[in-house]
Amino acid sequence: MRNEETNGSVSRRHFLNITAVGAGTLAVVGFADSASAAPKKFTQKQAHYQAVPKSGQRCQTCALWQPPTECQQVEGPVSPAGWCILYSPKS
Amino acid sequence: MRTVKVGWKLAYVPGAALFAAALVFHRPAEAVPAFAEQTGRNCAACHVGGFGPELTQFGREFKLGGYTLRMHKSVPISAMAIASWTHTAKDQVPPPEHLGANNNLVLDQASLFIAGGVGEHFGGFAQLVTYDGVGRAWSWDNIDLRAVTNARVFGADSTVGLTLNNSPTAQDPWNTLSAWGFPFTDTAVSGTPAAGELIDDPLAGNTIGLSAYGWFNHKVYAEVGGYRSPSRGILDFVGMDPLDPGSVHGVAPYGRVAYQADLAGGTFEIGANMLKAAILPGRVQFGSLSDHYTDWGIDSSWLKSLGKSDSLSANVRFEHERGNLRASCALAFVGDGTDPGCARYDLNEWRAAVRYTWHGKVGATVSPFSITGSRNFNLYDGNGRPDSNGVLGQIDFTPWGAGDSPLGPRFNARFGLQYTIYGKFNGRRRNYDFAGANARDNNAVRLFTWIAF
Numbered sequence: 243m244r245n246e247e248t249n250g251s252v253s254r255r256h257f258l259n260i261t262a263v264g265a266g267t268l269a270v271v272g273f274a275d276s277a278s279a280a281p282k283k284f285t286q287k288q289a290h291y292q293a294v295p296k297s298g299q300r301c302q303t304c305a306l307w308q309p310p311t312e313c314q315q316v317e318g319p320v321s322p323a324g325w326c327i328l329y330s331p332k333s
Numbered sequence: 334m335r336t337v338k339v340g341w342k343l344a345y346v347p348g349a350a351l352f353a354a355a356l357v358f359h360r361p362a363e364a365v366p367a368f369a370e371q372t373g374r375n376c377a378a379c380h381v382g383g384f385g386p387e388l389t390q391f392g393r394e395f396k397l398g399g400y401t402l403r404m405h406k407s408v409p410i411s412a413m414a415i416a417s418w419t420h421t422a423k424d425q426v427p428p429p430e431h432l433g434a435n436n437n438l439v440l441d442q443a444s445l446f447i448a449g450g451v452g453e454h455f456g457g458f459a460q461l462v463t464y465d466g467v468g469r470a471w472s473w474d475n476i477d478l479r480a481v482t483n484a485r486v487f488g489a490d491s492t493v494g495l496t497l498n499n500s501p502t503a504q505d506p507w508n509t510l511s512a513w514g515f516p517f518t519d520t521a522v523s524g525t526p527a528a529g530e531l532i533d534d535p536l537a538g539n540t541i542g543l544s545a546y547g548w549f550n551h552k553v554y555a556e557v558g559g560y561r562s563p564s565r566g567i568l569d570f571v572g573m574d575p576l577d578p579g580s581v582h583g584v585a586p587y588g589r590v591a592y593q594a595d596l597a598g599g600t601f602e603i604g605a606n607m608l609k610a611a612i613l614p615g616r617v618q619f620g621s622l623s624d625h626y627t628d629w630g631i632d633s634s635w636l637k638s639l640g641k642s643d644s645l646s647a648n649v650r651f652e653h654e655r656g657n658l659r660a661s662c663a664l665a666f667v668g669d670g671t672d673p674g675c676a677r678y679d680l681n682e683w684r685a686a687v688r689y690t691w692h693g694k695v696g697a698t699v700s701p702f703s704i705t706g707s708r709n710f711n712l713y714d715g716n717g718r719p720d721s722n723g724v725l726g727q728i729d730f731t732p733w734g735a736g737d738s739p740l741g742p743r744f745n746a747r748f749g750l751q752y753t754i755y756g757k758f759n760g761r762r763r764n765y766d767f768a769g770a771n772a773r774d775n776n777a778v779r780l781f782t783w784i785a786f
Contacts, residue, residue, distance in 0.1 A: 282404070283404070284402065284404060288402060288403075289402075290394075290483075290490055290551070292490065296551060296595075297552070297594045297595035298595040299595055315373075315374075315404075327391060327394035327395075327398070327402075327551065328374075328378075328391055328394075329390065329391070330378065330389070330390070330391060330638070331598070331638040
């Protein structure tokens with residue numbers, strides 16, 4: 243019978259170590275990147291902003307809406323009748 | 334899942350280092366917490382009740398957009414752990430391996446994630462390593478890597494993309510299908526019904542799938558793709574059992590459509606899915622025979638935000654499976670090779686979950702479930718029927734879903750109580766195994782703690 247447990251142990255250890263090295267590298271890269279200045283709002287393109295409502299949803303009824311034409315998360319100006327993917331109904 | 338004995342102490346070292354690294358490198362913001370950091374929004378923006386995996390409307394958009402939406406640079410690493418205590422109405426005979434007959438306190442799982450977007454077109458969610466504390470085994474877990482682009486289709490703003498994933502339905506943005514459906518956490522400690530469909534779990538982690546999808550006008554979703562089995566060596570390497578359930582013969586096609594719109598002030602979705610697979614059981618090629626499965630289902634969900642961070646969500650799905658286990662019967666993996674009725678069966682499964690979230694912190698969920706099907710003494714013990722049904726109730730508390738944890742905005746936790754009541758179990762209400770066991774003997778209380786950072 244093949245010694246599956248021994249083979250499995252070695253390969254799994256390699257798998258975990260590869261994971262550790264890869265993830266650690268990503269962590270360092272990500273951390274270094276994060277030191278650069280970051281935008282505070284999404285662009286309208288990123289947010290898939292449109293100037294008309296979507297299925298009855300509109301900026302004016304969104305929790306992120308800041309009258310008269312601002313959004314907490316999307317670069318303005320935005321229309322009260324607009325919509326984007328960040329839409330979250332006002333509580 | 335196969336229990337793989339690993340060089341446990343050695344394997345633990347890099348894992349522990351990563352968990353520590355995720356803590357050390359925590360960034361301001363709060364999904365997996367790596368996504369919260371990337372988008373600059375707290376867990377509650379993407380997840381109902383401020384904790385994964387049930388997605389809000391924005392969470393679905395983020396996933397379908399390939400995890401690429403970014404406000405901040407981020408560290409694409411997260412981790413989570415789930416521990417629980419489970420009491421069943423009667424002691425389990427025999428007890429679960431390594432555990433007592435009842436009142437078991439276990440680490441259900443601990444996982445390491447790499448999750449983030451690269452540029453405008455590539456992103457991924459990779460639950461790269463999971464330690465199963467009940468089976469005492471390591472394996473990979475849900476992985477969903479995406480390539481996306483925006484497009485105008487018939488004048489409408491749309492997203493089209495590819496998803497490379499290792500579990501059918503792991504790529505789905507609604508919480509109606511199996512991979513991300515309720516209950517979002519369970520345990521291998523207590524007994525569960527024997528019957529289940531192929532799309533539920535057996536292919537999770539044992540296949541690699543590539544799908545093309547379109548999200549048209551933020552309303553219509555269409556996906557088509559297929560799954561294949563990785564080689565035996567690869568499955569061994571990632572901690573999966575290459576023989577369970579066997580290898581997919583050729584490609585198993587998968588399709589999914591859904592429509593989402595505003596309904597009664599909430600986000601409504603209705604959809605359908607299909608998976609068809611021919612499987613060589615135990616990876617054995619026996620002439621031209623294979624086991625055939627055809628799964629199709631319909632699903633629907635509705636999510637409505639109410640005042641003071643309250644919300645109401647409902648998810649329901651029905652799934653039918655028709656199976657023809659010609660190869661398993663011929664090889665006597667099922668039955669003794671003499672029964673001409675061995676091969677065919679039908680299963681019908683449905684599950685619903687209705688959740689109310691109060692003030693974004695306290696949730697109550699009621700989830701009835703049922704599986705029924707044709708009688709087949711070769712597949713099922715007892716009276717030969719797969720029938721099980723019951724109700725799972727859950728109350729949970731998520732104190733820091735808004736990113737206000739005293740341990741930092743990347744730390745989130747959920748504490749919960751689950752109670753499962755069975756009406757039928759493996760065919761019958763009473764004496765289902767003809768050895769005196771009743772369905773209610775499997776009723777279970779589970780207290781769990783789930784942390785993520």
